[in-house]
Amino acid sequence: MPVPFSPRRRVVLSLLSLPAWQHAANAAAPAAKRLSILDAGAVADGATVNTRAIQAAIDRLAAQGGGTVVVPAGVFVSGALFLKPNVHLHLDRGAVLRCSTDMRHFPVQRTRIEGHFEERFNPGLVNAAGCDGLRITGEGTLDGAGRPIWDRFWQLRKAAKDKGSFRNLDLPRARLAVIEASRGVTVDGITFKDSQFWNLHLYRCRDVVVRNTSFQVPDDYVQAPSTDGIDIDSCQDVLVDGCHFSVTDDCIAAKGSKGPRALEDKDSPPVERIRVRNCVFRRGHAMFTLGSEATVVRDVVVEHCRVQDVGSVAHLKLRPDTPQRYEDIHFRDLVLDSGKGEIVSIRPWSQYFDLKGEAPPHSTVRNVTLEGIRGRFGAFGTIAPNPGQTDIAAVVLRDIDVQLTDTRLHVKDAAAPVLENVVVNGKPYAADARG
Incomplete structure (x- = not known):
């Protein structure tokens, strides 16, 4: 049972409620137009790199004024994807959008990381900038396929002459989702799994709701490096509700x-x-x-x-x-x-x-x-x-x-x-x- 609070405490609690969150929680429903990535040529074989096909689906909806890109059941491998304003992402039950472990599919760019802007580092699997009202929803999985990347990290760290000579950013690797400069964002129901680096990175966002979302790495991996669940970077009005965390x-x-x-x-x-x-x-x-x-x-x-x-x-x-x-x-x-x-x-x-x-x-x-x-x-x-x-x-x-x-x-x-x-x-x- 919740611990009871005195009447004085209850007044404080009421003062802490934030109407601004309702902007995110009750954001306008995404456009009715839906486009399956299968219709853009994506292949669910767990091997084909579908970056071009999935990005084409995003771009097509953006050109038509917006809508929702749908990932159906199956395992779809991809490199970096860039959402656009009014384009949302939905992963059906059984859908897996999996990171390629070939970093050529994550071309380096200027990106926010570890408290500064790195001029040359990898983007995330799912990237969104200036996407107000963005919704990433469904019962599917964003899979970082991180194990070989983690193994490589520890190999390089062990080989370094001292810990200071090997920076955390010296190994190319992708975050699962990077959302920046966006307001009224909802992330709902998704499983974030085996991220190569941080799972969900929010930068300079406002009015964000992350609910019923899971962040996980395998129990048999003692220390998957830098697998933060949610990084709330320079953001305001963020609600994390009903989520499950099992990371290292x-x-x-x-x-x-x-x-x-x-x-x-x-x-x-x-x-x-x-x-x-x-x-x-x-x-x-x-x-x-x-x-x-x-x-x-x-x-x-x-x-x-x-x-x-x-x-x-x-x-x-x-x-x-x-x-x-x-x-x-x-x-x-x-x-x-x-x-x-x-x-x-x-x-x-x-x-x-x-x-x-x-x-x-x-x-x-x-x-x-x-x-x-x-x-x-x-x-x-x-x-x-x-x-x-x-x-x-x-x-x-x-x-x-x-x-x-x-x-x-x-x-x-x-x-x-x-x-x-x-x-x-x-x-x-x-x-x-x-x-």
């Missing part, structure tokens, strides 16, 4: 810019008004992460979710080279079910950073709450700043009842969090239990 990187990540001048980056507006609800996080590096590239993230609510084998529930990465502002971040009504992982991780992240000769910037983390959390998990976690750089304030832990293997909450060089009705392993959580 972040399930959902809020992203933006990076570096000492990140606040001046006009290509990276704040990530704001994000709502995640009714989701299952079965596997992942973290349930919800702020970073690795993020500058301003505020007004985030994650609620009514079930969390299983993830490394962290709430992971706030603090880059030493970026002036970050994390504000009004709330996690509530979560059921935990794992013997490992940590509930909260607010700590330095320095896997990659570059001060570019400038002084270390100042960052703030404030008004972070975790409440209505119950179940079992590994550890309480850590709250620690980049020394001398980060102010962490107003962290509240409320109405928590959990069984933990490691009961210590490590707080270092930060104000102690406010504890209200916190029970760990059947006992009220004492101040001296913090390490």
Whole structure:
């Protein structure tokens, strides 16, 4: 049952409702015109590369004022596809749109990735820019065919003289869907499977609904690199509802810019008004992460979710080279079910950073709450700043009842969090239990 909130809390909840989401949820129905990719010459044999035929279907509908490209049941291999305004994509039950693993079918271009624009990197399997009202729907699958690409990644990384000499972007690979500069977007019912890189990358979008969608990699693959479920990059008003995540990187990540001048980056507006609800996080590096590239993230609510084998529930990465502002971040009504992982991780992240000769910037983390959390998990976690750089304030832990293997909450060089009705392993959580 959901954790009850006081009348005062109910008022807050009502204030957090966002009418803007209705723009996406109730977007005008796509044009009635439908075109099967079979009618454009696509072949469902799991081998033929159908890029030209599927793109021809997209272009034909665009020339006719719009409509829906339909992928019927069968396995269709393709390279990079580019949707156009008023053209939607629907995958029937049993339909598989599979990435080619030959990167010649994903010609390099200027693209947004990892907090900046890379001048030469691969596009996604499905790409959309300036496509307001876009709908990607159905019960079919976007399949990245990622296993040989992941294997190659680890081979190259192992062969590198040191980890720093092999960048994450040095291996060509495709995301499954890249949607940018679009408003009123709906992604509904699709399965994202075995992505070579990130699954769903949203950049500078507004009024987005992702619902009843699954993001997955095989259980037998220990670490499929960079298989983030959803990357919310410089977006506003995003709702993720009723989704399932089983990946080996972040399930959902809020992203933006990076570096000492990140606040001046006009290509990276704040990530704001994000709502995640009714989701299952079965596997992942973290349930919800702020970073690795993020500058301003505020007004985030994650609620009514079930969390299983993830490394962290709430992971706030603090880059030493970026002036970050994390504000009004709330996690509530979560059921935990794992013997490992940590509930909260607010700590330095320095896997990659570059001060570019400038002084270390100042960052703030404030008004972070975790409440209505119950179940079992590994550890309480850590709250620690980049020394001398980060102010962490107003962290509240409320109405928590959990069984933990490691009961210590490590707080270092930060104000102690406010504890209200916190029970760990059947006992009220004492101040001296913090390490």
